[in-house]
Amino acid sequence: xxKRRDIDSKFAVSTDGQIYKKSNKEVVPxxxxxFLLRGRDILAVKLLMAYLEISKEAGCNAYHFxxxxxxxxxxxxxxxxxxxxxxxxxxxxxx
Numbered sequence: 001x002x003k004r005r006d007i008d009s010k011f012a013v014s015t016d017g018q019i020y021k022k023s024n025k026e027v028v029p030x031x032x033x034x035f036l037l038r039g040r041d042i043l044a045v046k047l048l049m050a051y052l053e054i055s056k057e058a059g060c061n062a063y064h065f066x067x068x069x070x071x072x073x074x075x076x077x078x079x080x081x082x083x084x085x086x087x088x089x090x091x092x093x094x095x
Contacts (some may be wrong), residue, residue: 001025007036009070020075040085048072 002015003022012022019028028034037044063067079086 009067013040037075039075040082040087041089042079042086043089045072045075045079048075 001018001020003012004015004017005013007013007019008091010021010023011019011028013019014053019034020026021028037047048071052065052072055064055068
């Protein structure tokens with residue numbers, strides 16, 4: 001499966017448009033709901049930090065925390081390098 005674009009540290013989009021898990025190439029079924037946070041979302045890091053705490057309480061494994069940490073680090077770096085692009089989610093109401 002040839003990668004077109006990474007979504008985060010765990011998932012990517014293939015050249016044929018399928019979303020798949022990078023570690024094992026498992027395709028995410030079309031009927032499975034997804035939720036996307038963009039780097040420009042000023043709330044994204046706070047949300048993922050809350051998710052980190054919930055993950056700890058649930059007993060998630062080390063792989064989960066490694067990949068979540070990579071994703072958070074990437075968002076923090078993007079936000080630090082592009083403060084002019086930060087915005088509240090849906091402020092433009094899809095315009």
